[in-house]
Amino acid sequence: MIDAENLTKKFDNLTAVDNLTLHVKEGEVFGLLGPNGAGKTTTIRMLCCLISKTGGEARIDDYEIGNVADQQKIRSIIGLLPENVGLYDALSAYKNLDFYGRMYKVKEEQRKERIEHFLKMLGLWERRDASVGTFSKGMKQKLAIARTLIHDPKVLFLDEPTANLDPEASRTVRDFILDLKKEKRTIFLNTHNLDEAERICDRVGILKTRLVAVDKPEKLRESLWGIKTEIQLDAVNDAIVAAVKRLGPWKIEIAGNKLIIGVSEPEKENPDIVDAIGKAGGRIHFVTQVSPTLEDVYLKLVRS
Amino acid sequence: MDLEIAWTVATKDLSIIRKKKSIFYAVIILPLIMSIGLPAIVWVVEQRGTIPDAILIGLLNAFSFFFVIMASLSSIGISSYSIVGEKVEKSLEPLLATPATDGEILFGKGLAAFIPTIVATYVSVTIFMILTDILTYAQLGYSYYPNLTIALVLFLVTPLAIILSNELNVLVSARVNDVRTASQLGAIMGIPFFVIYILAEIGLISLDIATFLAISAILLAADIALFYLSRTTFRREQILTRWK
Known part of the structure; x- marks a missing residue:
């Protein structure tokens, strides 16, 4: 589902991602671990066609990253949860999801169904008309994950989904990701939280500008x-x-x-x-x- | 360009702007003050004695020009919020991750700033024209408004000035991190119009049809030039990696 071969990103003289080669199968949850500045967010941004690659090749599904004709198609089959959730505080939870549903051209009937489904699933249905500005961090994070799912994407990119959350909110978000895993969605997860990676991910990669290691968590430990x-x-x-x-x-x-x-x-x-x-x-x-x-x-x- | 997507961006921005009372009222209050305040000046002038028709007409044309300045400044508040507000809320990245093109997002944001400004301007000019006609009919013997000059101002100069203001604001928004600074820098937009007004007041130019046509031509050229510049600035990679 996600294939990268020698994917590289340079900012002037700085190499942010260096010859990254990885393959993520359909339905797999892949975790990318690494210290700050290791290139995790840059990798996600390249794979989401938000920034261009400097070298190498990458594909999502059958679409080629860097090919102008494929960029919109890639963006329509992926869902991105950035590190900063970036919800509209002045709008209600319902309107936030409705806006993104429209942006992805989800039909009205389907949009309404999905918004209701996710808001009920995440325990936010009763607060659907409240401004997001009044929500706690955990509620916002859950809503942002629902936003990434509104168009039923094939691939989810989650950049530090539990960063800055209290343990209870982290657990709720983590449980939600585990539910998504049961649905066999392909999930690409950036995290600092190793415990989270171990619990959620089928395989993990350790990135330090270059990919240092990649395997199942238990295999990595053993090897x-x-x-x-x-x-x-x-x-x-x-x-x-x-x-x-x-x-x-x-x-x-x-x-x-x-x-x-x-x-x-x-x-x-x-x-x-x-x-x-x-x-x-x-x-x-x-x-x-x-x-x-x-x-x-x-x-x-x-x-x- | 998918206009439905651009319209979705515009309606979302308009919904947010409606909730931001300070911006919403700024768009309404200034035009309202001008629609009543300028006829009030005409009334005061007329109360002080009859002034020659030519001077009265010159005054009315100058007042028409005030609406151009007002519109270009009013739209800055909205367009600043529309882009810098997204930067502050860090909501640009998920928006840029959608299949929408940069042009659709930019056009939608332009519409969000353009529509309320132009509507407020047209409503206030309508009130201004009605009140002014009532006040000047006795002296002029005919209704001065509507006329070709105000039509040019409303349908050519003002839209072009608002577009220029929005484009300038995209460039400003790339460099600043708060809405107030963006609005203040955007107010630079008013300077050329004030200069034109001063030149008219000291008699170097007259605010007639020819002048308004010339202003329109300059604005159109500036709009086209800034369109390309703002398109270069409003690119996904630029926004995520270069914008401060």
Whole structure:
């Protein structure tokens, strides 16, 4: 659905996005992570035909980004939620959605149905005639997401959808995105929130002007960090460490009374490790699987 | 150009402007004051004794020109809000993400500034003409309005002046971040018209049909030149990456 090959954007001497290659399948939720200034918003703007690309190629559906004849078609099949929601505070929630429905040429009957559907779904129907200026940030964000859906787009671009929201509002927005995911919409999400990316996204890419890594969140964690088994003991001694070392060429860390062992197949290896420690006189309190968070992976990649 | 899309943009802007009382009243109050105030001046002049017909006609033509100045200044308030207001509310990006072309959005915004200004101008000029005719009929022996001069002012000079004002405002809007500054800078638009008025007052030009035709020609040329300049300024990439 979204294909980019060596997509590049330069502003004078500054390269904002450098040779970005990525492919997002239909119905996939793809998260783009990266620090401020990494080029996430620029990427979305290029893919939404808001700014031109300097190099490379990109397509959405069957339309080519950069081809003047395709620009309007691309904009008609995508929905964009920018970082700043940009609603009209002086207009009511209903009129905001109605305006965008008209801009996308949604027929009146359909427009009314969709506005009612989304406003009811988001719990805003009772406030439909109230000025958006009186809404909380969370309500505005929900309304802005409804705006991006008013023309039933094939692809959604969400730029930091939960930024600056309180935890409750973030959760409401996140749940709404998860509902959209169930509808098998293609969603391209920019976020700083790694927990959000992990919960929502099928795959994530880490962007630092260039795409540093891209995979499923769990695969990224495994490939960059490995799997670790943590064993809490009464006490760690040389005999225990030697017993574990004899089982395989694993990396072993000792942290107080804990042994942290880098394993490859925990289901097979953990019982042997537990057995060996027991035979070496160790008393085990707990055995736990240690998984790095996506944040750990992100920080490792971004800092490197 | 899809006129339906442009009209959608215009009606949305008009809905917002109606809610912004300060802008809405600015468009109504100034024309209302002029529609009553200028005939009041005619009345005061006539009360002080009979003035020659030629001077009275010169005065009335000068008053006609005031409506051009008024219209060009009135539209600035709306057009400033229409573009800078979107910048302040950060609502331009979702608008630019729609399939609408830059030209359709710009044209819609132009219409939103043009329509209320021209309607307010026509209503106020109508009131002005009726009151002035009542006051001057006794002296002139005929109804001075409507006439070709005011027709030129209303249907040629004023629309061209409003268009110029809107185009100038697009250029100003690209550089400023608040509506008040945009309005103040846009008021520069009034200067050439004030100069024309002063030149008429000191007798270097007369505000007759020939002068109004010449002004129209200059305005038309300026409109065309600024149209291309404003189209260059009002481009998606420019707005998102260069506008302050």
